[in-house]
Amino acid sequence: MARTKKGRAVSGWVVIDKPAGITSTAVVNKVKWAFQAQKAGHAGTLDPAATGVLAVALGEATKTVPYITDALKCYRFMVRLGVATTTDDAEGEVLETRDSRPDDAGIEAALSGFRGEIMQIPPQFSAVKVEGERAYDLARDGVEMELAARPLWVERLSLVARPDPDHVELEMVCGKGGYVRSIARDLGQGLGCLGHVAWLRRVWSGPFEADKGVSMDRIEDLARSEDIDALLLPLELGLADLPELPATPEGAARLKNGNPGMVIASTAAYGDEAWASYQGRPVAVGIYKSGELHPSRVFNL
Structure with missing residues (x-):
């Protein structure tokens, strides 16, 4: 006898405006529970400290996840100059500090080297697998790894604001597989001052926009009610390209x-x-x- 699947056969996309402090997996699990869905997945992990678009696919929409994963994405982020950390973001321990600070013209010139087809080395604290283990697990154990560089298409990388000498706000549009933390790290190294990501927000991913996303509080409020299906977007949005x-x-x-x-x-x-x-x-x-x-x-x- 065939095994009956648990949950509802609900299909579609739920675009979450992810808050900081929660993992992408935890968001997917909460959305799946709230909709009582049989199946759920997401199109592109966000670090726990990051905010913005996390597109969650339910049911048959999971079959369209690769098309959103492959789509261009836009990130807005702040680089803290002068400080390198173990995780290449504000969550890590400080490795080194430097006093020098580039001017805006120097930053603009350096950004040109991060556009187009570039090679990028993932952060030590990343989900990349090394001999069957996640890099972040090895990094937590104090293992230093030589991770292989990976190609990344950067459609656009621009200077948005320079609120003070220590901070640079940037916006990047790129393809799949990019690490914003690596951009901040490598930019800081190239400028000779070091750097890491202070905060990060995914503004849009393919057809999905953060400003039109649903909060986790809204998911909690409507969880397992008849009204929650109003948050569903059509499956075919995942096929927009x-x-x-x-x-x-x-x-x-x-x-x-x-x-x-x-x-x-x-x-x-x-x-x-x-x-x-x-x-x-x-x-x-x-x-x-x-x-x-x-x-x-x-x-x-």
């Missing part, structure tokens, strides 16, 4: 069974990844070929 292909009735039936199905022509070119809809509802994601969508993920809605 892919072309939509309306399916024919026969095509939709075939797609739901995991088979290639006929779709109505759109702007998609042969070999493009796209998603099919039928009567306004998402049916599948896949590759468009000669009038058909060949599904890689099917939505059971």
